[in-house]
Amino acid sequence: MKFKTLLSNFTLIMLILSAGCKKDDFVEVAGLCPLVISTNPTNGATSVPLDQIITITFNEEMNPATINLNSILISGPSLLTGTLEFDGLIATFTPTFPLIENTIYTGRVTQAVKDVNGNALQTDYVWTFSTGLIIGPLVVTTSPANNENNVALNKVISATFNMAMDSSTIDQTSFIIKEDFNAIEGVISYSGNTAFFTPTNLLESNKTYTGILTTRIKNLAGVSLVSDYIWTFTTSVFQPPTVISTDPFDHETNVILSKHISATFSEPMVANTITASSFTLKNGISPVSGAVSYTGNTATFIPSTPLLANTTYTARIASTVRNFAGTAMENDYVWTFSTGTIVIPTIISTDPVNNEIGVLLNKVISANFSVPMNPLTISTSSFILKSGTTVIQGTVNYFGTRASFIPTNPLNPNTVYTATITTAVKNLAGTSIAADYVWSFTTVNNIPPTVIATDPTNNATGVLLGKIITATFSVPMDPSTINANNFYIKQGSNLIPGILLYSGVTATFIPSVNLKSNTVYTGTITNSVKNAAGFNMTNNYVWSFTTVTIPPPTVISTSPINNATGVAINKVVTATFSTTMDPTTINTSSFLLKEGVNSILGNVSYSGVTASFTPFALLKANTLYTATITTIAKNVAGVSLVSNYVWSFTTIANPPPTVISTDPINNATGVALSKVLSASFSTAMDPTTINSSSFLLKEGTNSVLGLVTYSGVTASFTPLALLKANTLYTATITTIAKNLAGVSLVSNYVWTFTTIANIPPTVISTDPLNNATGVVLNKQVAATFSVQMDPATINSSTFTLSYAGIPVSGVVSYSGIIARFTPNNPLIANTLYTATITTGAKNLAGISLVSNYVWSFTTVVLIPPTVISTDPVNNATAVELNKTITANFSTAMDPLTINGTSFLLTAGNNAVAGVVTYTGITASFNPTGDLLPNTVYTARITTAAKNLAGTPLANDYIWTFTTKPPAGAPYVNLNSVARFGIIAGVGITNNAGQSEIHDMDIGISPGVRASVTGFPPGIVVNGAIFASDDVSPPGVAAMLIQAKNDLTAAYNFAKGASVPAPVLISGDQGGLTLTPGIYKSTSSLLIASGDLTLDAQGDPNAVWIFQIGSSFTSIGGAGGSIILSGGAQPDNIFWQVGSSATIGDFTSFQGNILALTSVTMNSGATAEGRMLCINGAVVLTSTNIINRP
Template sequence: MKFKTLLSKCALIMMFFTAACKKDDFTEIIGLCPLVVSTNPTNGATSVPLDQIITVTFNEEMNPSTITLNSISINGPTVVTGTISYSGLTATFTPLSPLEANTIYTGRVTTDVKDTRGNALQADYVWSFSTGLLIGPLIVVTSPTNNEVNVLLNKVISATFNMAMDSSTIDQTSFIIKQGFTSTEGAISYSGNTAYFTPTNLLEPNTTYTGILTTRIKNLAGVSLAADYIWTFKTLSFLPPTVISTDPFDNETNVILTKRITANFIVPMIPNTLTNSSFIIKQGLTTIAGVVSYSGTTVTFVPNSSLDANTTYTATITTAAKNLAGTPLEDDYIWTFSTGSILVPTVISTDPFNLETAVILNKVISASFSVPMNPLTINTNSFTVKNGNTAISRIVSYLGTTAFFNPTSPLSPNTVYTGTITTSVKNLLGTPIATNYVWTFTTVNNIPPTVIATDPINNATGVLLAKIITATFSVPMDPSTINANTFILRQAGVMIPGTILYSGVTVTFIPSVNLKSNTNYTVTITNAVKNVAGINLVANYVWTFTTLTVPPPTVISTSPVNNATGVVLNKVITASFSTQMDPTSINTSSFILKEGLISVSGNVSYSGVTASFTPTLALKANTLYTATITTIAKNVAGVALASNYVWTFTTISNQPPTVISTDPLNNASGVLLNKQISANFSTQMDPASINTSTFTLSHGGIPVSGVVSYSGITATFQPDNLLSSNTVYTATITTGAKNLAGIALAANYQWSFTTIVLIPPSVVSTDPVNNALGAEYNKTITALFSIAMDPLTINETSFLLFNGTTPIVGTVTYSGLTASFNPVVDLLPNTLYSARITTAAKNLAGTPMANDYNWSFTTKLSGGAPFVNLNSVARFGIIAGAGVSNNAGFSEIHDMDVGISPGFRSSVTGFPPAIIVNGAIYAADDVAPPGVAAMLIQAKNDLTAAYNFAKGASVPVPIVISGDQGGKTLTPGIYKSTSSLLIAGGDLTLDAQGDPNAVWIFQIGSSFTTIGGAGGSIILSGAAQPNNIFWQVGSSATIGDFTSFQGNILALTSITMNSGATAEGRMLCINGAVVLTSTNIINKP
């Protein structure tokens, strides 16, 4: 009774699950039945790429066996052929060829799809999307594919286009392979529709590369790629190679005596490392002679003679075998196998196979044996094929382990044939097969072939102009009957040239040129085509289609513009189009220039999207011209302008040119001695007429030598030397100067000006000022002049600094009006220094200072340490070389960045939950924003410089400390520990004694540790600032639990902040990692 009750309960449960996915129940049992939750493209998506891979994502795991081309389909004008795969929750449909442009597609997921419990989709899921308009070329496939991994180091990278391309546009500037920002060297080639990049050297292992095909690449019509095509791939890792399989496998028995021994590697190997020395076969201690070869990832050993029967052999591949990276096997790879006893040979396969149907009439029949046979026993008596009792005339041959039967005439259609191998065939040892081997097959019937599908389909519209036309037959055809006489494309009765290909059951026609826009085409397959049985089509097969409509091109700009005036007489007239044009349609018939009704002779050229008309002779002055682009001009799709484009312009008048302005002005005074003299004309001039004969400068009748140039409407005279001070100069433009119409100035044009009266330069201010006290030790001394100086005269001989009579070594620079002296070493404390600017300093006019300028200042008293300048690394709250991690808790970094270099972003972990407030993370492998890697390198260089400065600081004299500093109070200065340093027995107080600029430098030879908890924190007093405290740590720093820390840590090896530790400062590590253990806070000091 209990058993019956249990059965009843199980039945009810099963009824619930099997009924649960009924449509009426679906909303009540959430998550029990499968749903489509998303698709890519989404429903209603537009401008979908033609190479789109379509995906469907479900709400639960599905039964992969129900995800098929029958349950998921994509339909446009015809059913889209493709492959289907399933992984995770997503089904992926990959079209075998690009989608049609400007076409609506419908996707359907049927109720045949089921989840792993057998629950079906409640209703068909249907969505649609549309592709974009395309005339230009596309990349249809790359090798390696996008995001492919484990790419071979000797890989030839390729990209295949959807049409023939202009090979001259495919070169090192348009096909680029990069590793990070570094371009990879290689050779570029092009064949068929495919471009190839062959790297000069092996690719780096375990490295990500980026391939770029730029818009410089064009097809044969001059149409560029719409955008740069970019993809990435990653090479195989730098690991030792391994043997992944062998044939025979280890301990295999009954191996045939003619066996070829092979081994497959996990990666490609260097072929010359696989020889008889590294691939050895032995029987006991005896080495077997043979030939070693290598292909792909497989090495093959072919014994010179048959192996011995019933014998054990040992195969060895030694560590001399290396992969393409030069890495050898870690250990010799050894396996054994045993041969079988001498057995009776057998027929192991035939072609056609037994009971095969639809065998072609020109079939060569073959039979393969289990062991090599004696060729003399394979003949017309031992290998027969019969139609009933009638033997077929034949030629019998033998190669390898296969016998071939070649009928002397085609087989009969729809006929059963019997093949027989008799017992007279023997192996090389003279052993015959045990019994006659007999099999049958049936040839194809004699039903005429038909066309079962075409692309485009009959009456299709919106067909791409670069369309490849195909037709599919019901049976395999005789390729020799598929040619330009039997597959014809016509437009209005005119045959379109193209290339015809045949494969499988499909014929393909590739037009030699793009089809015309909005045009009807007719395709004919004549009844001269035959199948492999020699049977013709019953009648010609004809279908039509219409291409898509391409908008007509337009003229978007001209030069001169419409109604322009004052156009120069040597003007080249240009017109720019809205799209790329057919260069052959841009000529003197489609680009016309007229003066009234008279055509102007000229040459027409075309480049990019611009047509140019260059008149043979100069245009006439003050004349109206009319330019016309006619409807003969067509774009690369063959679409003409909708109407003639006409515009007019007027050339410059025949009035004499005039000088409209000069620099300097007439009667100007105070003109600089290095002045360039210029004159502006009323119109463009003939540059050849503007020279030192027509543009002169003189003073008191004495000519000034110089160089004359001309640009736009401006002539310029550059004197060879500085002008003289307080002198009147006269400039003259003579009547030899002419405009582009050849018309000269009506009269010479003259003007005069007076140069500046020279005043000696002077020093107007200095820093430090004269008699200043408390100057910093690292002070840069500056002097500001009254006028711009000659930088060449501001140097170490004209700007001097002395301590008493001892010169101070420094670097002198000049910018704007300021000279700067930067001492090579810091100045001494509480010391009087004298600075001097000598009369060797001159202004731009060459006028020296009237007297030396002297001033003095005194440096500040000693007591504090020198400030450590962090420069660009000051922006970082954390920077590390190898890693940055937040192990637990919600750590925070405020108002500073986090950086890692040379480490990568993958080595920054725990962000989040850690956050950065008013800052960002930067890593050496970041590609955006541009320049991150260089910025990080500079920051690390600045960190190293600051570390070395702090480590070597010696003024004031360092105070030697050691051990635990807890409970102490330290005033500003340099503190040096030759080994480790602790803060453990209490808090360490740093007292600035009222000086907010006071500096501490702690020089720690080894590790630095704060214990934390009740003691071990840093306490600041007397106006001390955390930004002025520097902890130079020779190895690793550890900030203890709940420590309140102050200052900047500059560590060589690593930094760790334990749980709850906080810092007003920076954690800066040169080589290793910075670790935040749990809930740490770092604030900008």
């Protein structure tokens, strides 16, 4: 090879010398000329851009004075003008004007160009290139589509082009929207291939608009639209707005005197049309003064002074209020309501209850009122605690409907205390309680606590090794005194490590490790432990117990078995036990392997009930080994084997290795010239013996040079050069090759094979086939050869594609026996293409095709796909809420274009989240959650959806359907407040214990973070606490305001819901079963005498709304819980509470509380739902759990 290269170089030098040149700077050999070594564009280049800058690179430094427009010429239809620059080796020509499309250009570097030593080019250097055919820009889609109806009034109008456009040509003069003959104002923007027109004002309702894209719009090459593009669309017809609910609702009675009156509209309204003139309140004919506000879809009237008791009021929304389309209500909306008579507040419960005994000395005394009270009247003057005639000092606070007295010092033991709420306390209407409320209680006595039971009991036997040890006290204890210093377990004098817990009256010790078998343990509780009143035990409490006896473990099997012979020398030795062992005792001290007295080094592992010994080196052949499991090995109970377990085995004698297969096989023919030879052995070989001395390849008597490698059980020989064609070769594995035991082959292993003959390669198949039609535009063209080809000969010169004589640019690749041509751009529709494999393509033996191989095919005719059916069908009604929406196309689509951008589902203007999939000819939209009941949904397949040929739908495909109405009550949409497990106005308190809120947030507004107390020990799992004064993250205050607005809207909606007709209920609902619907109580509501069951009757979407006029209380004991049956879901249950809600001790609550004044969860109460309060506070009394419904 080196000789041929030198000969070629010598010939070239002689040719140049004979031409009379003198010098070359590369090698300083006299007589060599300068050369052009590359150009850009290259010779024969096609589709060259019209703004191409042309460069010429020389092989050496040239004389700049000879580089000019007379010595370097570029011509097309005429000689090009431009500027020419030169820097060292490169000349750069910049044309004055863009090149002409679809034109052949010729570049010429004349002999006037010389190097710095005066040597000229031997001949002129000439090359050609051609520019591409420029396709003009087109508008491929618009939004809204042509002739689209019901277009939203806030629509941003857009047009998408088939290529990138010059954004400077897209402005108010080239992108115009007209209503009749008048252009509307708007802002123009451009991104990607899309221009956007954002109207300055809302479009008018029920109007036809015309969009115009003029020929002033150009692409980046300066090519304009062929003609103006014009389309029309019509906006939606807007119905007049209506009032859909009010609070109070029409003819409501017993309305509280501090009521804020609100009205919710069917759609967003213009806020400045909702004023004190358009929203009025009258008492008879007398106007009521107040402030009017508007947020969301709700207008609110706040009277300047409390309403009068037992009075009828008339509220009016004037027809002058307007929506954003400028449409007014058809008529004034008028409704009436009546306030209640003055109700005297009462105390409905106290803690401690009257005559309670055993009250803790650190007790906070509290009283719950029937209605919200004026906090200014709740003080140490109106809430008094005495011991006899002695007034107890303390502080008083008030939250929701609860007043609390916190003594400054602990109470005295075994003492009667009297608490009094005086008539100085008043409700928000200024009404006092009828008389002083007095109750008494007695504190805990000072009898020392005792241990009344233990588990295990004293002197217990057969105690399990994983036993959790407990001690139960006679009274509740001070948890801070139940610790590792005062409660411990010993084995003899050794302390047992463990975890200590305390709950109720029970202390629990959980050992960190299992106890030992058949062992005596002693438990001690010292007299340092104290009860809740602070009294110590009189003496230490000591008890003992004995653990169960665990039988010793045994070895039940081994591998190899005892006295086994013929064991492999790479054997992993294992032993299986009768029980689970302590892994820390299975090691190289407890698992031994020896040859005679010599220990074998290895790695010991343990899994399940099996120990394994893996020797570091192969065992010796034909050798006796002894394995031992010693008594160091113990089970998980700490019990050892009774004695060492010993067994032995003998390894296999060493047979000589053999060659079991070769590649090529013996006498193979047609072997590739690039073949790598291999031989596989019957056993693992010593790699150091597999080399060029033990693996030989010969052609006759001539050795073939190559590289020998070894892996696994296979040796490989890679020739350094290609084998000769049609030649017999002999391969040999000699007896130098040995196995790992050092045993050689018995004799040399010899085989022969013959290489492939010099037969010209052929193309045996193509894709597409010759004369194929309907070929997709993104087709990769491929040709399959009869044999492996030389990849260096498969390139863009030997594999070409063209149409009408115009070359197609693309990338050529080769793998296996297949060459592929990938066009740089999609093919043109309905066009005949010709593919050619030239004789420049050669096989590995260097043999070319006999002649060029040529075939042709025609691309697909573009027919836009259509949607042929949908499910649900257009205008379908009573659609299931868990419906997956599907659309079937007329042809197979490109799956990459079927996604969340091209398949949309909306409810009004609100997008529905979901997952889009595609299979066959069907696209599916699976909503993330259930659809809303009795709601009109609009589904849309946009023109972004394309078939496999890349053709989009002609227009967006739109259809609508309506979901089935809900069972029972209408669903109350919480909107943004649904993220909260607790939200309140002025305070959130966790009084005691580790209360937990799961998968939801806590929020307070307008209250501040300082008003959120008791977190910790309370925790929020997978959520956060937000307050109106948070400065980070930005936007918290606005987020909370919106959530409170959404809560108010939900509260008003639930209170005003009237279809189906509400069922009137009152008093205690305990023990009842209620089906879905609206249940209305004009006053308080209780769940006390039993549990309340809500039965969905098999419908998981069933809804309950409880409209409660004043307070709502569940009372633990005989019941007080909410039980769900028949598929009822807590997220579909809404408790609209006109004042305060109280969830009873240790009850289980279901649903969403929407309370006006306050919410209290008593000790141990849990909820699947939300505690949402508009005005007041939410109080967690002790260890409450709220889970997301």
